Amino acid sequence: MLDERKQKVLYAIIKSYIESAEPIGSRTLTKKYQLGVSSATIRNEMSDLEDLGYLMKTHSSSGRIPSDKAYRLYVDELLKIETPLVDQKENEEIKEVLSNESWDMDEIIQNSAKILSALTKYTSIAATPKLKNSRIKNIQLIEIYSMGVLVVIVCNNGIIKNSIYRCDLDITQDELNIISNYFNKVFKDRTMDEILNILSLEQFKEIYKYRDFLKGLVDVIQNSIEELVEIELYSEGLMNILNFPEFKDVEKAKSFISFIEDKDLLLNIIQNTSMSKGIDIIIGQENVYSPLKDISIITATYTLSGRTIGKVGLIGPTRMDYLNLIRTLQIFSSHVSNILDLGDK
Amino acid sequence: MLDERKQKVLYAIIKSYIESAEPIGSRTLTKKYQLGVSSATIRNEMSDLEDLGYLMKTHSSSGRIPSDKAYRLYVDELLKIETPLVDQKENEEIKEVLSNESWDMDEIIQNSAKILSALTKYTSIAATPKLKNSRIKNIQLIEIYSMGVLVVIVCNNGIIKNSIYRCDLDITQDELNIISNYFNKVFKDRTMDEILNILSLEQFKEIYKYRDFLKGLVDVIQNSIEELVEIELYSEGLMNILNFPEFKDVEKAKSFISFIEDKDLLLNIIQNTSMSKGIDIIIGQENVYSPLKDISIITATYTLSGRTIGKVGLIGPTRMDYLNLIRTLQIFSSHVSNILDLGDK
């Protein structure tokens, strides 16, 4: 464990580096922060901190920059503070901005990413919920003249999915109602996963006379459910990273961007963080994906009726502004959860 | 009008510059292309072309680069060729890639932008149709237990919009059917614009007993239609721009990006191009928006049953590969139109 002065020095360096992105030396540090000792003393402390693995030099006579280990110490400290110092103004702002939302869950999540990146000036990501375990609330078939049948699936969490079943068969709305009533009986309170498993023509023996019609319909429903179960990943504010000096080199920027655009990889990484409630942070090389050993990812979960169903996060250089981002993300995820719960009432 | 040799020289310079982004000198030009004369002659021709406004120098002893006027001459020539040399392979490729599409028009347009940027490595944009003049085909109200009423609006061009009307009022599905039948009667064959104008409670005197219920419903319908009438602009492949040497300077890249992100401005610019069928090109300073005097925009229209309803385009440096992009865009827009017409059958 670091003694008090070492920690004070380390935090000062971290803060300075987060601010300026420049290595900092002992003399500048003493001028910027009141540390109560001379630059020579700081010099010794810095040397010790380097031996302990918290600081690094970019070259033999440069100032020091924090290592991943230092950031880890720093954020763990930040996360210990249970109730974050909620900035009332920011709180209201987020609430305000989120409140003009529609009730469509997909839209809420996607917009969340947009708002978050606009608010923080970082790149944001948001993953839609895994719907494996959500249930079908209602399924409706509606005749649309000359086009076919509109299939509307409503889930218990407010998600609505519709698709068109194009068919030439003559079928009346009354008959469609019979079929959809039957579906509702069979699907009632089953999870998506269960439905995918049992979905086949044999299930519908009792309405066998519609089998020609059902044949195609079952496919349409299956496709719809598969799309619902799929996790979607949105990212916004990609461009924000161009404002960070560490990405002024276009090649670096490009590699960052192709990383973000590889949704599968990204999804994998954030799904692997703990699904427990709260903030999760991956710093630099803690990330298994080596090409991007100098970016950090902060994620928060959002919940629906208490269950964790998705994630929202921010990505930036390891030097990111953890203090403020953690706070923003905490406020944000709780507001999103509230809105989702409201939609589910 | 330019004599044949001048034109030949000019086109060689244009092609070379499109390829390499480097100013080219007389000697290099003669080595690269068989022009049949010596570099000194070319030198004279280049000097003439500069006087005519087709070429520019980056500094007093540099090679020449084409001016906007030169590109204009060049693309006008290209556009004169009525039937483009359709590359059969590319044709098939685009067809293939587009064929896996859903029937949702919004999705088709958005995916078109994605595919186009992936195919060309340029930044693409696509504008959804103006639906002012499309008509409502069908409107349905569906009860969703404990959530309210699902409002489904189907347009004659296959677009479907649904929204939830949250209300606590007790109303049966039979009553909902009465209301939606009434709506269908009133709205039948009216355009969106017309409906927006007449939409008010007074219209529904005959079903006055539902007025409490209708009060909120009318708002929901109005919002839905307003969203349908709005033009949406998608852009994809923003990052592709970073591959062009002219944007290796991060500041330039940022200004390009903020231009693309200003959807209103962009929409304005592409809406102002002629709505006639075919390809439209804005080169450099032809664009009224001065901050980006060195980018070009190529747009093509797509149609639904013969009527032009939207645009799709590509954006890049003025030095963009007009020849191939025009061809790709032509093939592309005709395929998209085909798919839309199919969905409308």
Added chain:
DNA sequence: ATTAGCACTCGGACGGCAAGAGTGCTAACA
């Protein structure tokens, strides 16, 4: 344990210099 002082080390900015690519002009040529 702390601090002042000093020698030493880098990176970055600046200036000069040579090489390379290009131009414009002139004079000779077919």
Added chain:
DNA sequence: TGTTAGCACTCTTGCCGTCCGAGTGCTAAT
């Protein structure tokens, strides 16, 4: 008269040496 070879001149780019400032690490004094 149009074309070409030749030459002087220009401008960019990369390279090299130098200088300066910010930093470190060590030693000796407090």
